[in-house]
Amino acid sequence: MTTLNINGQTFEVDADPSTPLLWVLRDTLGMTGTKFGCGVALCGACTVHLKGQPVRSCVTPISAAAGPITTIEGIDKGRVGKAVQAAWVTHDVAQCGYCQSGQIMSATGLLETNKAPTDADIDAAMSGNLCRCGTYQRIRMAIHDAAKSLA
Amino acid sequence: MNVTRIARRLAGQAHAGHARGGLRRRDFLKLTALAGGGLAVSWVVPSVLAEDAQAAPGKGADPSPFVTINPDNTVEIRVNRLDFGQGALTALPMLLAEELEVDWSQVSASLAPAGDAYKDPLFGIQMTGGSTAVAHSWTQYREVGATLRTMLIAAAAEQWQVSVSSCTASAGMVRSGAHQASYASLAAAAAKLPVPDRVVLKSPSAYRIIGRGQRRLDAVAGASGRKNYGIDMRLPGMKVAVLLRAPTFGGQVESFDATQAKAIKGVRDVFEIATDRGGTGVAVIADGYWPAKQARDALQVKWKAGTGGTVSSDALLASYREAAKNPRATALAADVSAAATAAKHVGGEFQFPYLAHAPMETLNATFEVKPDRATVWAGTQFQTIDQGAVAQTLGLKPEQVSLITLPAGGGFGRRAVPTSDYLREGAAIARAWSGRQGAQAGALKVMWSREDDIKGGYYRPAHLHQVDVALDAQGRVLAWDHVIVGQSILQGTPFEAMMVKDGVDATMVEGVVENTYAMPMRLRVTHPQVAVPVLWWRSVGNTHTAFVMETMVDEVARAAGTDPVAWRLARLDPKKHARHIAALQLAVDKSGYGKPLPAGHAWGVAIHESFGSVVCYVVDVSISQGRPKVHQVTAGVHANQVVNPSAAEAQIQGGAVFGLAMTLPGFEITLKDGVVEQSQFADYPPPRITDAPPVAVFFVPSEDPPTGLGEPGVPAIAPAIANALAALTGKRLRKLPFDLTAA
Numbered sequence: 001m002t003t004l005n006i007n008g009q010t011f012e013v014d015a016d017p018s019t020p021l022l023w024v025l026r027d028t029l030g031m032t033g034t035k036f037g038c039g040v041a042l043c044g045a046c047t048v049h050l051k052g053q054p055v056r057s058c059v060t061p062i063s064a065a066a067g068p069i070t071t072i073e074g075i076d077k078g079r080v081g082k083a084v085q086a087a088w089v090t091h092d093v094a095q096c097g098y099c100q101s102g103q104i105m106s107a108t109g110l111l112e113t114n115k116a117p118t119d120a121d122i123d124a125a126m127s128g129n130l131c132r133c134g135t136y137q138r139i140r141m142a143i144h145d146a147a148k149s150l151a
Numbered sequence: 152m153n154v155t156r157i158a159r160r161l162a163g164q165a166h167a168g169h170a171r172g173g174l175r176r177r178d179f180l181k182l183t184a185l186a187g188g189g190l191a192v193s194w195v196v197p198s199v200l201a202e203d204a205q206a207a208p209g210k211g212a213d214p215s216p217f218v219t220i221n222p223d224n225t226v227e228i229r230v231n232r233l234d235f236g237q238g239a240l241t242a243l244p245m246l247l248a249e250e251l252e253v254d255w256s257q258v259s260a261s262l263a264p265a266g267d268a269y270k271d272p273l274f275g276i277q278m279t280g281g282s283t284a285v286a287h288s289w290t291q292y293r294e295v296g297a298t299l300r301t302m303l304i305a306a307a308a309e310q311w312q313v314s315v316s317s318c319t320a321s322a323g324m325v326r327s328g329a330h331q332a333s334y335a336s337l338a339a340a341a342a343k344l345p346v347p348d349r350v351v352l353k354s355p356s357a358y359r360i361i362g363r364g365q366r367r368l369d370a371v372a373g374a375s376g377r378k379n380y381g382i383d384m385r386l387p388g389m390k391v392a393v394l395l396r397a398p399t400f401g402g403q404v405e406s407f408d409a410t411q412a413k414a415i416k417g418v419r420d421v422f423e424i425a426t427d428r429g430g431t432g433v434a435v436i437a438d439g440y441w442p443a444k445q446a447r448d449a450l451q452v453k454w455k456a457g458t459g460g461t462v463s464s465d466a467l468l469a470s471y472r473e474a475a476k477n478p479r480a481t482a483l484a485a486d487v488s489a490a491a492t493a494a495k496h497v498g499g500e501f502q503f504p505y506l507a508h509a510p511m512e513t514l515n516a517t518f519e520v521k522p523d524r525a526t527v528w529a530g531t532q533f534q535t536i537d538q539g540a541v542a543q544t545l546g547l548k549p550e551q552v553s554l555i556t557l558p559a560g561g562g563f564g565r566r567a568v569p570t571s572d573y574l575r576e577g578a579a580i581a582r583a584w585s586g587r588q589g590a591q592a593g594a595l596k597v598m599w600s601r602e603d604d605i606k607g608g609y610y611r612p613a614h615l616h617q618v619d620v621a622l623d624a625q626g627r628v629l630a631w632d633h634v635i636v637g638q639s640i641l642q643g644t645p646f647e648a649m650m651v652k653d654g655v656d657a658t659m660v661e662g663v664v665e666n667t668y669a670m671p672m673r674l675r676v677t678h679p680q681v682a683v684p685v686l687w688w689r690s691v692g693n694t695h696t697a698f699v700m701e702t703m704v705d706e707v708a709r710a711a712g713t714d715p716v717a718w719r720l721a722r723l724d725p726k727k728h729a730r731h732i733a734a735l736q737l738a739v740d741k742s743g744y745g746k747p748l749p750a751g752h753a754w755g756v757a758i759h760e761s762f763g764s765v766v767c768y769v770v771d772v773s774i775s776q777g778r779p780k781v782h783q784v785t786a787g788v789h790a791n792q793v794v795n796p797s798a799a800e801a802q803i804q805g806g807a808v809f810g811l812a813m814t815l816p817g818f819e820i821t822l823k824d825g826v827v828e829q830s831q832f833a834d835y836p837p838p839r840i841t842d843a844p845p846v847a848v849f850f851v852p853s854e855d856p857p858t859g860l861g862e863p864g865v866p867a868i869a870p871a872i873a874n875a876l877a878a879l880t881g882k883r884l885r886k887l888p889f890d891l892t893a894a
Contacts, residue, residue: 031376037512039444043601072375099560127841135804
């Protein structure tokens with residue numbers, strides 16, 4: 001059994017310790033807000049926070065996931081996450097929306113450490129998150145807007 | 152179904168004038184009062200198209216709700232399309248709500264399952280493609296709203312004993328003098344009234360919702376991880392299946408050993424199964440995706456070629472060059488003998504690779520199979536075709552298969568497959584699983600990995616263009632001789648009979664054959680048979696034809712010593728191409744085209760019509776570390792009446808990024824000995840945020856019926872960038888993706 005702390009709740013999970021966190025979230029715990037996109041940490045769709053840091057859950061085995069985990073389902077519990085979500089809605093960022101959980105997790109991670117990111121900071125922090133609909137322009141706008149609302 | 156219309160629209164060739172698609176009087180709306188107040192409005196459809204009715208008289212009469220007014224006066228609207236990012240979930244309810252006279256805040260929406268009532272009023276099947284959602288349902292959704300409003304007003308007038316003309320409807324209420332009543336309270340009375348034969352639609356000046364940007368109806372759910380896609384399906388006892396396909400298309404299992412695979416915890420079954428294109432593969436069933444994938448990786452399989460090809464990209468290019476010497480069919484005839492007297496020739500060979508769609512959500516479908524019925528949940532663009540294909544695979548009739556449409560994480564054409572490849576494969580696995588497990592089988596979610604997706608075929612076909620433009624001493628075009636070689640998308644599909652005429656697949660020549668600039672143009676083509684499955688890829692033939700035409704036009708203009716914008720304006724017919732001229736002028740004006748740019752920057756321009764809409768891009772480009780750097784994109788767009796400006800802008804911005812992908816190093820699918828050489832985002836890299844330029848979008852104001860927006864943003868971006876790069880380097884890029892080291 002592996003103990004996981006997710007969004008403030010404790011779960012005992014009966015899965016091989018090498019199982020990626022992504023599949024425990026999605027298939028074992030039914031938390032499907034975190035998405036599968038590539039399985040090899042190239043697209044960022046599966047991004048969650050582990051001890052406050054954005055990580056790719058598709059390559060993070062549950063054995064390495066000790067410490068508080070935050071997923072998209074719990075990101076609104078923090079002030080920054082809430083602001084990012086609000087900015088995403090205001091700017092109507094999503095098209096298909098599939099990558100947006102991961103985008104929001106990465107954006108929140110950025111604003112937790114950088115209160116006034118430049119476009120270059122945003123590009124650097126968000127370049128691991130693919131969006132095939134091409135919503136990047138609105139992602140930049142929403143992050144700037146969230147930063148302003150938090151200032 | 153109307154295959155001509157479908158194929159034309161998928162090929163981007165339909166004209167706005169065709170796209171009326173109103174309610175037919177032979178169909179009727181049925182109003183049903185709900186317990187506790189409220190009203191469900193169903194559209195009872197004997198048959199959507201007259202030709203279908205003749206083919207199957209008496210079929211149908213399937214009451215499926217289009218709109219429901221709840222007892223709390225909120226309104227739920229069913230959307231007859233897939234929403235995979237293009238915004239149909241929001242745009243179609245906007246049309247209905249506009250005419251119904253309800254507040255936008257009262258409206259919610261959901262995707263309709265497969266059903267006769269939800270067939271495209273022009274196509275005659277339920278599908279999403281060809282940038283048609285709003286264009287084809289523009290009249291339909293407004294008429295449903297107007298009909299319901301008219302009946303609610305009539306019910307109020309009768310109840311209050313006042314004239315209909317004294318009543319007004321707004322925000323879900325009917326009012327007359329001191330009287331007022333909510334729609335929900337009038338519902339029971341309205342349900343008893345006859346449905347009017349004719350309704351009057353609002354004039355554009357009265358629009359309150361149409362033309363005003365509305366955010367996506369699922370924006371809040373999407374931002375909180377609560378929006379459920381096909382891949383998120385969960386049912387009690389559900390298992391997950393993955394399929395190991397042969398390394399070549401149509402390859403077959405000679406033998407396999409599943410000992411190690413079956414030893415993995417959570418693995419339930421492993422068996423051989425028929426796959427797409429006459430191949431066979433090995434299916435793994437497990438408790439979840441991870442054990443299923445682990446087990447698949449542990450399979451030991453010996454393959455044989457089967458029907459599989461041995462295609463290699465280098466050899467294919469050589470064979471296309473050979474084929475270009477003797478094109479088999481003529482799409483456009485012209486006397487090109489004047490080329491013999493030319494003062495100068497421009498042009499050359501253009502190369503385009505295979506392209507995978509690579510939507511963020513990989514393909515998947517969930518099946519629940521019973522002896523006499525089945526349910527399938529999928530984010531599909533082709534409900535009617537897929538419902539039939541699943542039924543056939545399961546040995547059922549289409550009406551025994553419920554197909555539930557779930558939102559999809561992109562698609563770009565990959566979820567509109569004439570062969571229903573992924574649904575047939577999934578259904579075959581589900582059928583076999585049911586057969587092996589009996590009543591205990593339960594539901595099965597069949598999933599694709601990213602590797603499956605990139606290697607899985609159904610690519611935008613590879614193409615070779617050869618263009619020779621003969622110019623006189625003044626740079627005037629004497630003859631334009633154009634050859635295209637590439638696989639037919641439509642050959643071997645139900646659309647072939649109508650859309651492959653005299654050996655020419657309309658989806659390959661669209662974007663050239665219109666001869667927008669009225670030149671003495673000969674266009675000849677060859678469609679080679681290649682063992683690589685091909686498909687439409689967002690904007691279809693325009694993905695390559697726009698590039699060739701708009702870079703060649705730029706080259707011809709410069710050869711004549713003329714500014715490329717002035718050249719186009721001089722050649723475009725003010726009557727026939729008024730929308731082109733307006734879009735071009737708008738992009739030029741807003742961009743500041745022609746003004747001096749910083750050293751090392753250049754302007755580039757391209758314009759292209761597809762799916763009834765015209766998009767012009769003006770770009771500001773430099774070269775940085777051997778890669779093009781696009782600093783700013785300005786779009787001038789003519790798409791007639793824009794229903795949702797926020798979503799429309801997003802489609803152009805996203806379309807530009809989607810088209811930009813075609814230029815990026817590595818964005819190509821290549822084959823060696825029949826095996827696809829790419830498999831992941833590492834070796835097939837789409838644009839990232841660092842590649843994405845700001846795109847300023849401007850629409851030409853119009854009140855004409857809406858034209859397409861999902862695809863038209865794609866074609867013109869790559870040629871605009873290539874034209875800027877040619878201005879910078881003096882060298883023409885004729886191969887996608889770009890290779891600046893070769894230029």
